[in-house]
Every structure is written in structure tokens, then in C-alpha cells.
Amino acid sequence: MVKAVVLGAAGGIGQPLSLLLKSNLEVTELALYDIVNAPGVAVDLSHIATPAKVEGFLPPDNGLQKALAGAQVVVIPAGVPRKPGVSQCSISDDLFKINAGIVRDLATAIATTAPKAFVLVISNPVNSTVPIVAEVFKQHKVFDPRRLFGVTTLDVVRASTFVAEVLGDRSLSPSVAVPVVGGHSGVTIVPLLSQSSHPLPSNLDTSTIDSLVNRIQFGGDEVVKAKDGAGSATLSMAYAGAEFSTKIIRALKGERGIVVPSYVNLTQEGGEALKKDLGKELDYFSAPVELGPNGVEKINGLGAITPAERVLIDAALPELAASIEKGVSFIQTPKL
Numbered sequence: 001m002v003k004a005v006v007l008g009a010a011g012g013i014g015q016p017l018s019l020l021l022k023s024n025l026e027v028t029e030l031a032l033y034d035i036v037n038a039p040g041v042a043v044d045l046s047h048i049a050t051p052a053k054v055e056g057f058l059p060p061d062n063g064l065q066k067a068l069a070g071a072q073v074v075v076i077p078a079g080v081p082r083k084p085g086v087s088q089c090s091i092s093d094d095l096f097k098i099n100a101g102i103v104r105d106l107a108t109a110i111a112t113t114a115p116k117a118f119v120l121v122i123s124n125p126v127n128s129t130v131p132i133v134a135e136v137f138k139q140h141k142v143f144d145p146r147r148l149f150g151v152t153t154l155d156v157v158r159a160s161t162f163v164a165e166v167l168g169d170r171s172l173s174p175s176v177a178v179p180v181v182g183g184h185s186g187v188t189i190v191p192l193l194s195q196s197s198h199p200l201p202s203n204l205d206t207s208t209i210d211s212l213v214n215r216i217q218f219g220g221d222e223v224v225k226a227k228d229g230a231g232s233a234t235l236s237m238a239y240a241g242a243e244f245s246t247k248i249i250r251a252l253k254g255e256r257g258i259v260v261p262s263y264v265n266l267t268q269e270g271g272e273a274l275k276k277d278l279g280k281e282l283d284y285f286s287a288p289v290e291l292g293p294n295g296v297e298k299i300n301g302l303g304a305i306t307p308a309e310r311v312l313i314d315a316a317l318p319e320l321a322a323s324i325e326k327g328v329s330f331i332q333t334p335k336l
């Protein structure tokens with residue numbers, strides 16, 4: 001029995017993500033919460049012939065608490081997407097405050113209603129929203145770092161797609177696996193191409209490699225620009241979110257050996273060793289994590305990286321540290 005909950009289920013990501021979760025045969029209950037339209041989306045999905053019982057909830061009558069009751073997996077794509085011309089790292093203060101406030105309030109409800117659930121954060125900026133959830137959970141004395149995940153899977157999916165394109169064979173893309181580490185915005189996204197399951201040709205010129213890295217780091221911009229005011233990635237994000245949720249659900253049900261990159265708190269198994277690899281005291285970083293029935297069992301290190309990848313990691317660290325601090329102080333700074 002697996003109860004999954006989507007918070008922000010009526011949105012651009014929320015709807016296709018809910019569809020994919022409804023298609024997951026392991027999910028027996030699917031609760032959809034949004035401030036608008038969630039009941040309609042739920043009734044629509046409920047006609048699909050898969051096991052999950054689907055229910056939709058709105059804020060009145062403790063809808064959020066009802067949606068969360070008994071949840072094992074909570075996925076959060078609630079929030080405002082950015083507009084063209086706004087880079088991920090320079091997300092405006094207004095947008096930050098809106099999303100940070102939404103995530104804080106949802107985290108508060110999870111902490112009080114489903115504190116043992118695995119929480120999968122999609123809402124941007126992920127580098128800050130994950131620390132926000134952690135700080136709320138700490139305030140409620142229910143923080144378990146093993147159960148909190150920033151969803152960076154879209155970066156991993158993009159890396160597979162774009163590497164297969166450079167290799168000249170798109171049919172390879174489902175099997176190309178590239179660890180992507182760091183965070184989820186611009187230069188904090190660091191693909192470790194030297195560890196690709198399908199190595200790039202050794203004679204590939206530097207400018208092709210640089211453009212590949214840049215395309216993975218700024219893939220979000222490509223979509224925002226193409227959508228021309230109609231939002232950011234939704235369908236590819238729903239696909240990535242469902243991929244990640246499926247792995248979490250398989251681990252929850254006892255499958256061993258699943259390793260997947262995710263943006264996690266480093267005060268847990270493997271975190272200290274990773275910080276040594278990084279050469280910096282950081283509380284959060286995206287790295288391949290080994291999953292088990294209680295969540296993260298171990299954070300893996302970076303492995304053997306090239307000097308060029310070291311440069312990328314060093315470039316990611318200051319922005320990551322600042323984003324983490326921004327999230328933490330959003331919760332810790334007393335409101336005047």
C-alpha cells in the first residue's frame with residue numbers, strides 16, 4: 001500500500017505528474033491538493049483503470065491535512081514558475097518570497113500531519129526550498145535528513161538526452177546515465193561527463209564538451225525561452241518527477257541497490273566524506289544517493305573527476321552556499 005500526495009497538483013507540472021503517478025501500479029492512493037481545481041483533476045484521473053484511488057482537495061475544511069493524512073510520499077511542485085529574461089540564479093526576490101512562503105506553509109502541514117513521509121521538493125529555487133523544508137521540520141523536531149529530497153532528476157534526464165545527441169544516436173538516450181551533482185540552477189548544475197555510462201569520444205573537441213555542459217546547466221532557459229511567457233519546463237519535469245518518485249517508491253517497498261542523484265542534507269551517512277571531497281563546509285549538495293526503505297542510506301562521493309569537472313564544482317560552491325543560506329534565513333530570521 002503506497003499513498004502518494006501531490007501538492008500543487010493542478011499546475012503545469014502537477015497535472016502530468018499526477019497522471020504518471022496514477023499510472024504507477026504500486027500507488028494505491030493518490031491525493032491531489034492545490035489551491036484551485038484539484039477535485040476536477042482528481043475526478044478526471046479517477047476514470048483511469050489503474051489501482052490508485054484518487055481524491056482531490058482544496059484548502060477549505062482542512063483539505064491540506066486531509067490530503068496528507070497517512071502519506072508515505074509527498075511531491076511538491078507548488079509555486080510560481082519564472083518568466084523569460086529571469087535567470088535561475090537571479091530569481092527575483094518577489095518570486096523567491098512567494099515560493100519560499102508556499103513551501104514553508106506546505107512543509108508545516110507535512111511536519112504536523114505526515115512527519116514520516118518522504119518529501120520530494122520540485123518547487124524552485126530547489127537549492128533554497130529544500131533547506132526551507134528542513135528548517136521547518138527542525139522547528140517541529142521531526143527532521144530526518146534521510147527523507148528529504150530535492151528533485152534534480154530533470155538535469156539527469158537532460159544529460160542523458162543531450163549526451164545521446166552528441167553521440168549521434170538518440171536511441172541510446174534511455175540507457176545513457178550521467179551523474180549530475182551540485183544543485184539545481186545554472187552553474188550549480190555539474191554533469192560528471194567523464195563518468196557517463198556511454199563515454200564521449202576521447203578526441204571530442206573542447207568546445208563541443210563546453211557547449212554540452214552549458215546546455216545541461218541552462219536547459220531550463222531553453223524551455224523558458226521557447227515557451228515565450230507561458231512558463232517553464234512542465235512535461236519533461238513531470239516525466240523526471242515521476243521517474244524519481246518511482247525509484248523512491250521501489251526503495252520504500254524494500255528494493256535494494258537503487259542509486260540516484262538528489263539534492264540532500266549532508267548531515268547523514270557519507271555526508272562528511274563528500275564535504276572532504278568538496279573541500280567546503282556545505283549543508284546541502286546533490287550527489288548520487290543509495291536508497292533504502294527509510295530513505296537515503298548513504299550519500300556517495302564524487303568518484304574520480306577530471307580537472308575540468310573540479311573547476312565546475314569550485315564554480316558551483318559559492319552560489320550553492322549563498323542559496324542555502326538564503327533558504328535557512330528565510331525561516332530563521334524572525335519576522336518584524
Ligand SMILES: NC(=O)C1=CN([C@@H]2O[C@H](COP(=O)(O)OP(=O)(O)OC[C@H]3O[C@@H](n4cnc5c(N)ncnc54)[C@H](O)[C@@H]3O)[C@@H](O)[C@H]2O)C=CC1
Nearest residue numbers: 008010011012013034035078079080081122123124154237
Ligand atoms: N525542480 C525542477 O527541476 C523544476 C522545478 N520547477 C518549478 O516547479 C514549480 C511549479 O511549476 P509549474 O507547475 O510550471 O507552475 P504552475 O503555475 O503551472 O503550477 C503551480 C501550481 O501550484 C499551485 N499553488 C500555488 N500556491 C499553492 C499552495 N499554497 N498550495 C498548493 N498549491 C499551490 C498553483 O495553483 C498551481 O496550480 C515552479 O516553482 C517551477 O520553477 C519547474 C521545472 C523544473
Ligand SMILES: O=C([O-])CC(=O)C(=O)O
Nearest residue numbers: 082154219220221232233
Ligand atoms: O528553469 C526553470 O525555471 C525551471 C527549471 O528548474 C528547469 O527547467 O530546470
